[in-house]
Amino acid sequence: MNTFKWLLKREYWEHRGGLFWAPVITSAIFVFFTIVALTLAAFGINQADEVEIGLNLSEGIAQLADPANRADVTAGLELIFYMLGNPIMGVMAFVGFFYCLGSLYDERKDRSILFWKSLPISDRETVGSKVFTAALIVPAIGVVGATVTALLIMVVLSLFILMHGANPIYLWDVGAISRAIFNMVASLPIYALWALPTIGWLMLCSAWFRRVPFIWAVLIPILSGVLVWMVGLMELFGKGADWFWGQVVGRVLSGTLPGMDIVYRLAHDPVQIQGDGPREIAQYISVGANYTVFAIPQMWIGIALGALMIYAAIRLRGNSDEG
Structure with missing residues (x-):
């Protein structure tokens, strides 16, 4: 078990660019452009429109708070949370694809396979660690990145709403957010098993x-x-x-x-x-x-x-x- 853990660490160290920096950079870019878009929108609102925009936002927030709309609003916020995290999940899908393609080819290309074959580590353990990384570690990183990105964008949107005199509290539906995160985490085994034909190929x-x-x-x-x-x-x-x-x-x-x-x-x-x-x-x-x-x-x-x-x-x- 300790050997397998170190094999997983090896995969992370060798592919840190895809497993760490790819989701971090994608998240930063997505959040940055959200801030830019909202900033440009704010500058485009003149003083006369400021009051009207604030009233419209307040009215929209009030509709979110309406108990009659609550079920649809909660479901809608859950779907929005998924959408905000989709860019990270998409990037990690490509990371996983190219990780699998290079997983066994690269060690022959740079001849590092000679070193790893000299160690008392079986081919089953080595390939197993790569399959585990592609099937579970990569999508798990995607879920974490998607969650953090969605939360950051919601913070940015909340600040924008506050700047225009409305209360964003109803955007933060704990039930919708927690359900979205739970669904993504609980679906990881499905992702891993569904992806096996692609990973294997x-x-x-x-x-x-x-x-x-x-x-x-x-x-x-x-x-x-x-x-x-x-x-x-x-x-x-x-x-x-x-x-x-x-x-x-x-x-x-x-x-x-x-x-x-x-x-x-x-x-x-x-x-x-x-x-x-x-x-x-x-x-x-x-x-x-x-x-x-x-x-x-x-x-x-x-x-x-x-x-x-x-x-x-x-x-x-x-x-x-x-x-």
């Missing part, structure tokens, strides 16, 4: 190809999709080429994107979501609804194929040389 390419694994990792699925479409292969099974693009190409290339399981869940059973109001949408992406993804076959097939590709990557690493 990218690590397999990283261990297999000696040059530019990115090209092969992307080109092979896309060319396969084009070939299947051209020859009409899926028609033999009573399905169209769009099935192959979604269930094969999409699964191996988009797994690190947060929320992709929701897209497939909706496609599997589109009647699950009733209405398009904030309460219905928030309910559909709640923890209870998210875990229903285990009822669709794509989840289990993906887990099995991902595990097989990770096993293949372990064997390839064991048989690889310094080249």
